[in-house]
Amino acid sequence: MATRVIVLGGGVGGTLAANLISKQLGSDGHVTVVDPSGMHVYQPGFLYVTLGQANGRWLAQDERHLLRDEVDMVIDRAIRVDPAQRTVTLDRGGSLGYDYLVLATGSRLAREEIPGLIQGSHDFYSLEGAIRLREALRSFPGGRIVMGVAGIPYKCPPAPVEFVFMLEEYLHKRGIRGKSTITLASPLNRAFTIETTSKLVQPILEQRGIELATFFNVEAVDPDKNVVTSIEGEELPYDLLVLVPPHRGAKVIEDSGLGDERGWVPVSRATLQHEKFDTIFAIGDATNLPISKSGSTAHFEAPVVASQIAARIRGTTAKENYGGRVMCFLETGHRQATTIRFDYEHPPVSPRPSPLWHYAKWAFNRAYWVTVPQGRVA
Amino acid sequence: MATELIARRLDVKGFNCPIPIVKTAKEMKQMTSGELIEVLATDPGSVPDFAAWSKTTGNPIVEQSQDGGIYRFVLKKR
Numbered sequence: 001m002a003t004r005v006i007v008l009g010g011g012v013g014g015t016l017a018a019n020l021i022s023k024q025l026g027s028d029g030h031v032t033v034v035d036p037s038g039m040h041v042y043q044p045g046f047l048y049v050t051l052g053q054a055n056g057r058w059l060a061q062d063e064r065h066l067l068r069d070e071v072d073m074v075i076d077r078a079i080r081v082d083p084a085q086r087t088v089t090l091d092r093g094g095s096l097g098y099d100y101l102v103l104a105t106g107s108r109l110a111r112e113e114i115p116g117l118i119q120g121s122h123d124f125y126s127l128e129g130a131i132r133l134r135e136a137l138r139s140f141p142g143g144r145i146v147m148g149v150a151g152i153p154y155k156c157p158p159a160p161v162e163f164v165f166m167l168e169e170y171l172h173k174r175g176i177r178g179k180s181t182i183t184l185a186s187p188l189n190r191a192f193t194i195e196t197t198s199k200l201v202q203p204i205l206e207q208r209g210i211e212l213a214t215f216f217n218v219e220a221v222d223p224d225k226n227v228v229t230s231i232e233g234e235e236l237p238y239d240l241l242v243l244v245p246p247h248r249g250a251k252v253i254e255d256s257g258l259g260d261e262r263g264w265v266p267v268s269r270a271t272l273q274h275e276k277f278d279t280i281f282a283i284g285d286a287t288n289l290p291i292s293k294s295g296s297t298a299h300f301e302a303p304v305v306a307s308q309i310a311a312r313i314r315g316t317t318a319k320e321n322y323g324g325r326v327m328c329f330l331e332t333g334h335r336q337a338t339t340i341r342f343d344y345e346h347p348p349v350s351p352r353p354s355p356l357w358h359y360a361k362w363a364f365n366r367a368y369w370v371t372v373p374q375g376r377v378a
Numbered sequence: 379m380a381t382e383l384i385a386r387r388l389d390v391k392g393f394n395c396p397i398p399i400v401k402t403a404k405e406m407k408q409m410t411s412g413e414l415i416e417v418l419a420t421d422p423g424s425v426p427d428f429a430a431w432s433k434t435t436g437n438p439i440v441e442q443s444q445d446g447g448i449y450r451f452v453l454k455k456r
Contacts, residue, residue: 152400187396189430195423215434217400219407231403232435290394 002030003313006088006098008078008252010035010063011043013284013298014104015373020306021102022071023375028313031071032096034088038063038075042368044295046130047159047331050137051166056127066373078105081256083277100279100309103258103265105250107155107285107293113246114150120223121241124163125155136240137170142179143239148228149187150218151246155285155293158330158340160184160244161192161201165333168208182209185216185228185236197330197340197350204332204353218243247293249286264288269344270321271308272301281305291344292326299372300325329361337361384452385413391420391448398424399431402453406437409455414440417451424449 003025007018010033022031040063048054064073077091087095109125111118122133145167147160164184171177184191184205190198191205191212205212216230221241228243229235248254249263258274259265265282266275269289274280283305284298291297304322311318324344330353331337337357342348351357371377388405390398398419405415417428425442428451432439441452 152397187400188427189434193395215399215403215431217396217403231400231407290392290397 002028003099004097005029005031005100005102005309006096007031007033007102007104008035008081008088009033009104009106009250009284009286010038010040010066010073011104011106011284011298012295012372013286013302014102015040015063015066016299016302016375017102017104017283017305018071019066019068019373020303020375021309022068024306024310025313029310032074033063033067033071034074034076034078034090034096035063036075036077036091038073040066040373041127042295042365043125044156045365046124046127047162047166048365049127049130050124050133050163051170052134052138053166056131059127061369066369078252079255081252081258081280083256083258083280086279098279100281100312102305102309103250103253103274103280103282103286104284104298105253105286107247108250109245110151110248111245114218114220114243116221116223117150117218117243117245120221120226120228121150121243123243123245124159125245133242137167140174140176140180140240142171142176144181144183144237145240145242146183146185146213146228146236146238147242148185148213148216148218148236148244150243152187153293154244154247156328157193157292157294158197158328160186161205162331163242164205164210165201165208166331168210169333181211183211183213183236183238185213185218185230187215187217189214194340194342194348196347197338200338200350200352201330201332208333247285253286260288269324271318272305272322273308281308289324291324292328294326294328295372296327299377300327303375303378329357329364331358331361335359383414384416385409386415388415388417390424391418393419394421395423395427399427402428403431403435406453406455411455413455415453415455417453419449419451420447422449424451428453 080089192198283301307320336353
């Protein structure tokens with residue numbers, strides 16, 4: 001009888017892991033992806049939608065078309081995992097049994113955790129949010145724009161910095177840069193968490209006249225007074241506020257007791273195996289690893305999970321461990337970008353921003369659908 | 379010794395920046411002036427981060443030590 005592998009989540013990590021596990025196991029395994037929408041969304045595109053550089057059509061594709069024919073697809077929401085019985089309960093009723101389970105459930109936005117956030121701020125962490133912010137920017141007459149972070153960890157750590165750079169260019173094009181200020185409110189005393197990258201981008205922020213508010217960890221928003229306050233006791237007035245919302249792990253993780261207090265799954269940093277349950281693995285945003293929550297992370301973790309599961313089924317030794325590899329682009333506006341490449345042992349040394357990396361990111365965005373989910377890019 | 383007066387303890391071992399700073403800031407928000415908090419971290423970046431955060435926010439570091447890969451900070455709520 002074929003070993004049953006269930007993958008919860010049809011994002012970057014879940015799709016790639018399902019395809020690789022199916023490929024490696026052949027007829028020895030039967031892989032099923034469970035996803036509530038059945039649509040695969042390319043989330044890095046939200047930023048481009050926000051700034052009017054892309055429309056939303058190219059950001060989503062039918063998940064079924066990205067999976068190997070041998071992989072089954074169930075469009076439903078997993079609401080409970082029982083590790084003892086090895087079952088997944090589905091929202092519409094019924095359950096699925098598994099021998100191995102991959103949690104690729106991503107993260108969910110918890111906007112309600114910050115008072116006033118929903119009423120007073122925008123974000124680009126969903127397609128709806130990106131479109132709403134795009135419309136707000138189109139009618140923005142000029143004024144004070146504040147970009148802040150309302151909770152950590154969050155998806156795509158470079159996004160706030162990318163946003164202010166791209167926004168600065170956008171305001172120029174609209175002819176309202178002169179009557180607008182841009183403030184990046186950072187949780188730390190620098191623009192970006194990684195110091196080497198921060199040293200690269202901070203002088204560019206200064207050159208572009210983008211202000212930096214340091215140690216500003218958002219506590220609340222007052223939408224009536226147009227003021228955002230920090231845990232540190234500071235206030236920033238705004239005319240347009242953009243906040244990265246707080247993130248949590250998926251509800252099914254929390255409801256099944258598989259995660260920590262924020263719903264992040266505790267896993268081995270090398271094998272990505274759940275710390276308590278031998279037959280459960282997690283990848284991407286879902287894990288508690290102290291590493292970027294990004295598609296890139298999920299992309300590099302998926303082959304590790306596939307290798308680990310295949311080895312256990314075959315009784316061999318896994319060929320791959322996860323070394324913390326991440327590779328992200330960071331747009332710096334005006335058709336320039338840099339990269340952030342690192343792993344557990346090696347901090348990044350970002351190259352000077354150049355058009356090369358900007359166009360490389362665009363090429364990657366375009367090629368994504370026919371490369372990454374199928375495992376054509378290592 | 380300040381250790382005897384520590385009101386709160388925070389273990390952020392295994393977390394990278396900015397999580398130690400953010401968790402400390404949240405914890406200290408609930409403390410009263412003069413109270414002490416002990417923070418244990420493993421991220422080497424926490425040393426310059428806490429120094430800068432202390433200076434910016436006016437919450438002084440009253441003790442600081444390192445034992446192997448663990449960094450210990452005692453901060454006083456201003």
